[in-house]
Amino acid sequence: MTKGYFGQFGGQFVPELLYPALYELEKGFEAIKKDKSFQQEYQRLLSDFAGRPTSLYFARNTSEYLGFKVYFKREDLVNGGSHKLNNALGQALLAKYLGKKFIVTETAAGMHGVATTMAANVVGLECKVFMGVKDIARQKLNAEKIQLLGGVVVPVTRGAGILKDAVSEAEVSWIRDLRNTHYLIGSAVGPHPFPAIVAYFQRVIGEEAKKQIFEKEGKLPKAVIACGSGGSNALGIYQAFLMNKEIGLSFVEGEESAAFKHGSIGIFQGTKTYVLQDEFGMDRKTSSRAAGLNYPARGPQLAYLYSIGRVKAYTASDKNVLEAYTKMANLEGLLPAFETCHAIVELFKRKGKYKPDDVVILNFSGRGDKDIDTAIKLC
Numbered sequence: 001m002t003k004g005y006f007g008q009f010g011g012q013f014v015p016e017l018l019y020p021a022l023y024e025l026e027k028g029f030e031a032i033k034k035d036k037s038f039q040q041e042y043q044r045l046l047s048d049f050a051g052r053p054t055s056l057y058f059a060r061n062t063s064e065y066l067g068f069k070v071y072f073k074r075e076d077l078v079n080g081g082s083h084k085l086n087n088a089l090g091q092a093l094l095a096k097y098l099g100k101k102f103i104v105t106e107t108a109a110g111m112h113g114v115a116t117t118m119a120a121n122v123v124g125l126e127c128k129v130f131m132g133v134k135d136i137a138r139q140k141l142n143a144e145k146i147q148l149l150g151g152v153v154v155p156v157t158r159g160a161g162i163l164k165d166a167v168s169e170a171e172v173s174w175i176r177d178l179r180n181t182h183y184l185i186g187s188a189v190g191p192h193p194f195p196a197i198v199a200y201f202q203r204v205i206g207e208e209a210k211k212q213i214f215e216k217e218g219k220l221p222k223a224v225i226a227c228g229s230g231g232s233n234a235l236g237i238y239q240a241f242l243m244n245k246e247i248g249l250s251f252v253e254g255e256e257s258a259a260f261k262h263g264s265i266g267i268f269q270g271t272k273t274y275v276l277q278d279e280f281g282m283d284r285k286t287s288s289r290a291a292g293l294n295y296p297a298r299g300p301q302l303a304y305l306y307s308i309g310r311v312k313a314y315t316a317s318d319k320n321v322l323e324a325y326t327k328m329a330n331l332e333g334l335l336p337a338f339e340t341c342h343a344i345v346e347l348f349k350r351k352g353k354y355k356p357d358d359v360v361i362l363n364f365s366g367r368g369d370k371d372i373d374t375a376i377k378l379c
């Protein structure tokens with residue numbers, strides 16, 4: 001496999017002036033993997049600050065309703081309310097290791113912006129968060145949280161004022177001061193080495209889940225279901241189960257932003273992958289209500305796993321997502337993020353499809369407090 005590629009996917013489709021920064025990042029990434037004090041500090045922050053390990057929760061009511069055993073990997077319990085902090089802490093430490101002073105990033109639902117501001121504070125770096133104006137409006141709580149935490153929210157009006165536009169603006173800001181700035185990307189997307197770095201810092205999810213399911217059930221699951229766009233929470237849990245070919249790995253994207261279902265292979269934001277594009281290779285409009293899934297491309301590693309059939313892709317529509325939100329609230333007393341609800345929609349569709357003793361793990365990627373306003377308006 002060529003460096004930075006997963007099959008034909010990945011690579012570094014960036015302006016030449018970015019190569020030195022990506023090279024520096026790659027060297028730093030290789031170094032911290034073997035650096036004992038880095039690893040110790042990362043583990044300390046994961047356990048004492050983020051609250052890991054997160055529980056693997058036997059969802060009894062959901063299990064009874066569906067006719068098989070359902071476990072939730074509770075990433076909603078991570079400090080900040082989603083899996084995003086695992087990656088944010090790792091990359092903030094990496095930025096510090098590289099001697100950077102500033103963090104720039106993008107956010108959509110705001111979960112990554114909150115997590116990155118928290119991580120920057122912990123490590124002692126300044127943080128600027130680019131956020132589309134449309135997302136600021138629908139995820140007001142998180143935009144305000146970032147500011148309360150001392151981060152700077154920069155509203156992005158270009159394009160559609162959504163995630164991909166925020167990514168573009170954050171990149172511009174990064175390029176202006178490569179020496180002192182780290183671009184802390186929020187998902188397993190972008191040019192090499194970003195997808196590898198994000199997957200590395202998220203793999204703790206699957207490592208814990210595999211150990212926990214052995215302790216609780218003494219066997220592996222039949223299926224693992226995760227939602228996503230770039231695929232950071234999905235890869236985070238899949239990696240531990242990739243080698244066990246009999247385990248079905250299911251990925252659920254938004255019907256309104258379905259790059260696997262409706263897209264094709266192209267180049268987007270520095271990487272070769274599946275993207276929703278028009279006949280000129282420009283990205284098409286997406287309109288998922290889950291801001292965190294409203295991205296027209298998938299990450300390259302996820303694209304590869306999908307292309308070889310190891311990961312199967314499904315979609316969930318905004319309408320079904322709302323139903324899943326209230327159903328999960330009533331059934332389990334949990335409010336999932338709209339993003340997470342996509343995985344839950346697929347889970348519910350499998351009612352009666354497994355044997356009573358079969359185990360299915362759902363990656364419960366985040367909590368839904370941020371979506372309450374929208375849910376109240378629509379339910």
Ligand SMILES: *Cc1c(COP(=O)(O)O)cnc(C)c1O
Nearest residue numbers: 187228229230231232233339366
């Ligand atoms: C950001 C986010 C996602 C989607 O991002 P991935 O990188 O694809 O995992 C899913 N769920 C929640 C709760 C999120 O915050």
